[in-house]
Amino acid sequence: MTDPRPAELDISPPRPSFWRNLSFVWLVPVLALAISLGLAWQNFANRGVLVEITFLSAPGVTAGETTIRYRDVTIGRVEQVTFTPDLTKVLIRARIDKEVATFLDKDAQFWIVSPKVSTRGISGLSTVLSGVYIEGAWDQEPGVQAYRFDGADGPPLVQPGRDGKRITLITDDGSLISEGAPVFFHGVEVGRLEKPRLTVTTDSIVVDAFIEAPHDRRLNSATRFWDTSGFEVSLSGAGLSVNFDSMASLLAGGVEFDSVYEGGEPVSPGHVFQVYPDQASARKSLIARSSADAVQIAAEFGESVSGLEPGADVRYGGLKVGEVVAIAAQVEEDETGPNVRLMANLAIEPDRLGLPAGAGKAETLDFFEAAVDEGLRARLAATSIFSAALIVELVEIPDAAPAVFERAAEPLPILPSEKSNLPDFTATAEGVFERINALPIEELIEQAITMMASIEAVTSSESTRAVPDTVVALLEDTRSLVNDEAMRALPGDIRATVAELRAVVSELKEGGAMKNLASALERADKITSDIATASAEFPALVEDLRAVAKKANSLEAEELVAAATRVLDSADKVIGSEAARDLPPVLNGALDEIRTTLAELREGGAVENANATMASARDAADAVAKATESLPDLSARLEKLVTQSEALIAAYGERSDFNGETLAALREVRSAARAVSQLARAIERNPNSLLIGR
Amino acid sequence: MENARRTQAVLTARRAGLVGCTGCGKVHAAGDTVCRRCGASLQSRDAKSLQRVWAWLAAGMVAYIPANIYPMLLTTNFGKTQENTIVGGAIELFLHGSWGVALIVFAASVLIPIGKFIAIGYLALSARSKVVIRGHGRQHLYEVVEFIGRWSMIDVFVVAILSALVRFDFAATVNPGIAAVSFALSVAFTMISAQNFDPRTLWDAYEEDDT
Numbered sequence A: 001m002t003d004p005r006p007a008e009l010d011i012s013p014p015r016p017s018f019w020r021n022l023s024f025v026w027l028v029p030v031l032a033l034a035i036s037l038g039l040a041w042q043n044f045a046n047r048g049v050l051v052e053i054t055f056l057s058a059p060g061v062t063a064g065e066t067t068i069r070y071r072d073v074t075i076g077r078v079e080q081v082t083f084t085p086d087l088t089k090v091l092i093r094a095r096i097d098k099e100v101a102t103f104l105d106k107d108a109q110f111w112i113v114s115p116k117v118s119t120r121g122i123s124g125l126s127t128v129l130s131g132v133y134i135e136g137a138w139d140q141e142p143g144v145q146a147y148r149f150d151g152a153d154g155p156p157l158v159q160p161g162r163d164g165k166r167i168t169l170i171t172d173d174g175s176l177i178s179e180g181a182p183v184f185f186h187g188v189e190v191g192r193l194e195k196p197r198l199t200v201t202t203d204s205i206v207v208d209a210f211i212e213a214p215h216d217r218r219l220n221s222a223t224r225f226w227d228t229s230g231f232e233v234s235l236s237g238a239g240l241s242v243n244f245d246s247m248a249s250l251l252a253g254g255v256e257f258d259s260v261y262e263g264g265e266p267v268s269p270g271h272v273f274q275v276y277p278d279q280a281s282a283r284k285s286l287i288a289r290s291s292a293d294a295v296q297i298a299a300e301f302g303e304s305v306s307g308l309e310p311g312a313d314v315r316y317g318g319l320k321v322g323e324v325v326a327i328a329a330q331v332e333e334d335e336t337g338p339n340v341r342l343m344a345n346l347a348i349e350p351d352r353l354g355l356p357a358g359a360g361k362a363e364t365l366d367f368f369e370a371a372v373d374e375g376l377r378a379r380l381a382a383t384s385i386f387s388a389a390l391i392v393e394l395v396e397i398p399d400a401a402p403a404v405f406e407r408a409a410e411p412l413p414i415l416p417s418e419k420s421n422l423p424d425f426t427a428t429a430e431g432v433f434e435r436i437n438a439l440p441i442e443e444l445i446e447q448a449i450t451m452m453a454s455i456e457a458v459t460s461s462e463s464t465r466a467v468p469d470t471v472v473a474l475l476e477d478t479r480s481l482v483n484d485e486a487m488r489a490l491p492g493d494i495r496a497t498v499a500e501l502r503a504v505v506s507e508l509k510e511g512g513a514m515k516n517l518a519s520a521l522e523r524a525d526k527i528t529s530d531i532a533t534a535s536a537e538f539p540a541l542v543e544d545l546r547a548v549a550k551k552a553n554s555l556e557a558e559e560l561v562a563a564a565t566r567v568l569d570s571a572d573k574v575i576g577s578e579a580a581r582d583l584p585p586v587l588n589g590a591l592d593e594i595r596t597t598l599a600e601l602r603e604g605g606a607v608e609n610a611n612a613t614m615a616s617a618r619d620a621a622d623a624v625a626k627a628t629e630s631l632p633d634l635s636a637r638l639e640k641l642v643t644q645s646e647a648l649i650a651a652y653g654e655r656s657d658f659n660g661e662t663l664a665a666l667r668e669v670r671s672a673a674r675a676v677s678q679l680a681r682a683i684e685r686n687p688n689s690l691l692i693g694r
Numbered sequence B: 001m002e003n004a005r006r007t008q009a010v011l012t013a014r015r016a017g018l019v020g021c022t023g024c025g026k027v028h029a030a031g032d033t034v035c036r037r038c039g040a041s042l043q044s045r046d047a048k049s050l051q052r053v054w055a056w057l058a059a060g061m062v063a064y065i066p067a068n069i070y071p072m073l074l075t076t077n078f079g080k081t082q083e084n085t086i087v088g089g090a091i092e093l094f095l096h097g098s099w100g101v102a103l104i105v106f107a108a109s110v111l112i113p114i115g116k117f118i119a120i121g122y123l124a125l126s127a128r129s130k131v132v133i134r135g136h137g138r139q140h141l142y143e144v145v146e147f148i149g150r151w152s153m154i155d156v157f158v159v160a161i162l163s164a165l166v167r168f169d170f171a172a173t174v175n176p177g178i179a180a181v182s183f184a185l186s187v188a189f190t191m192i193s194a195q196n197f198d199p200r201t202l203w204d205a206y207e208e209d210d211t
Helices: A024-045 A247-252 A279-290 A361-373 A425-438 A441-460 A462-483 A485-509 A513-536 A538-553 A557-576 A578-603 A606-615 A617-650 A655-685 A687-692 B049-069 B086-095 B099-126 B135-165 B178-196 B199-210
Strands: A049-055 A067-070 A073-083 A090-096 A109-113 A116-118 A121-123 A133-137 A148-150 A164-171 A182-185 A188-193 A205-212 A223-227 A232-236 A239-243 A255-259 A272-276 A295-300 A313-316 A319-334 A337-348 A376-382 A390-396 B018-020 B027-029 B073-077 B080-084 B172-176
Touching: A024 B049, A024 B178, A073 A133, A090 A133, A223 A279, A255 A279, A272 A279, A295 A361, A313 A337, A319 A390, A361 A376, B049 B086, B049 B099, B049 B178, B080 B086, B086 B099, B099 B135, B099 B178, B135 B172, B135 B178, B135 B199
Parallel strands: A049 A148, A067 A133, A164 A272, A182 A255, A223 A272, A313 A390
Antiparallel strands: A049 A090, A067 A073, A073 A090, A109 A133, A116 A121, A164 A205, A182 A188, A188 A205, A223 A255, A232 A239, A295 A337, A313 A319, A319 A337, A376 A390, B018 B027, B073 B080, B073 B172
């Protein structure tokens, strides 16, 4: 009992095996390890697929933060933002969830979503606070997985995988079409345009468009596209109309399409359509669809075809049956040498002409051949009063000049034409201008210039200028003569003289002078009757004038001008003739003489003398008796004058003689004046001679 | 020879023929198997103690790995989500100038757990051998490890409190990450590991010395 230690403890039992000794606690770390490894493996296994996306710039993209989204659901995260080795682009490495990554084929598109304001609205507003993210779009078909993508500038207009048809549009003017512009069908937006681009070889602008299903079924070969950009103002018989489709198309542009006829063939994706400037021209393009079926014929117009353009309608009974394809000049050899004919090529659609379906060229030409026999003619017509555009009308003119349809003509059969006779404003105006063009304006002006020169020569001559002075002086003289006291006293004397003269006349009755006087009076009577006759001809003159006015009315300007030219010719000849130039000096001389006569009368105290003479009333009778001796001479002179006057009147019609006669008459007047002057001098020298008859 | 400098020989309970109850501390005679006061089973040495220590330590270390790899905090601020790992968060705090807080976080989340791993591992390895540190030193080390263990949870508390308080939906939200759970587990495991260590074994080596 002194040793408290039990001895048996020193006997060591066999050691329990390592495994039996193992505590259950070891399960804890094993479990922990298993869970950790499991998590790690799961994490690794579910780790997204690393893809690389390149962008030209990556504003706001941060590694580890920026998410990749598909349909606005986060499917991945950017892991690294770096540059391509050549620094041309930003390279973004991102992990995309495995489940989604299988759909990522080469068609997948990525773009950076940031706030954007455009005509289509405001988008990406949520990114203002949350920061940008990268949105992806791809179709629902798993394809060959891709790992490198080029980032797009913006969302694709068409989400990949959406049903629809992608087509190509060609236009000449891309200024009104912008990316994302809507495509309308009857005003409903059914698609969008992609980015317009210039073709390399031509100046055309090509823009792809995507038409969503089910509207893409509307597309067929009868479909025409036209531009609905901006707004359209049209003035027509129906009034003024302003059209625009939507604010979006007003700002961003847009195109609309429609089928312009029934029964178009379906088109395959990628079909190329032309964009027409407006709906009207799109519908006008109808003919293009069956240009293969159209029968081409030609028509020759014997008048100006200005205003007729390719594309103009060909109408039959008001209905469009075809259109003008080309206007061509054709050189033809005939006996007078090469002859240019202006031909309009017409494409006629047989079925629009009312021919049975399937009618070919032969049937159409048969129809024309028969129709031309019955008077069918091609004729130009105006489309409207405001437009200079012309169309070709096929009209039936029953009484048309016979013509044949030149079926065998090369290169195209020729349809006879008729001159357009309708009140075609354009043609009339054209005709007027053509005739005005043809007027001899230059000659007329030349004539006028010559006339003016002649008139100038006449008026600028010294003698002509002297005429007024002379006349003034003459008037002065006359006035002073009239104012003279003696002259005032004359009437009283004259009354007495008249009484004497009465007695003289009674004596004269017995004299032979009366016979001469009577014949002179007879002639005067005849002159008067002549004048009467002339006045009787006045209505005829009025008639003539009326005829002239009529002529003017009927625009026979050529003749009018010709007549005017003739008149001016004559006038020129008159004025230009030597005689006309002599006229003023002669007139001057005459006036001079009259003046001197009067001056002499005054200076010589002729009036006083006359007064004195008259005072001696008794002597007067004797003097008159003597004077009667010279009366026959005076009568003869008077007779001559009358004859000349007569000739003058007779020659009035012939303008060329008129002048000479006038001149002669004036000369006579001059000589008469001279005679008076001599008489006056004689009276001055010997006043009594008149009275005493010496 | 080496131990000649020792001023005092170590008398262990086992050598004295006694066994203490780990539950209430009552000392029994070596032959007793059940505590007469609290009913706990009596063992002079827990033969499977080291196994458990190693097992829990391993579990704690395993759990510590995801705690550092995965994010601790998921901070959502105006739609932007930021993930912070333990070390990343500490570095960020340090860069922001809060180096004091950064130091505390770093100490609580990195230094202490790792120190614990090392300390427990060292104690477990050296339990039955005579090493440089004497029995008393190792006893102190054990006490320190056991005391400081709970403070490692400071990071978990921060995450828990933040997650509960910062709930402003879009403006700001804090969510615990996987690392928070892992870290909590790691701390818990190392605490259990430390608790399972039978400090009595630290003295066994000296027992043989004296024989």
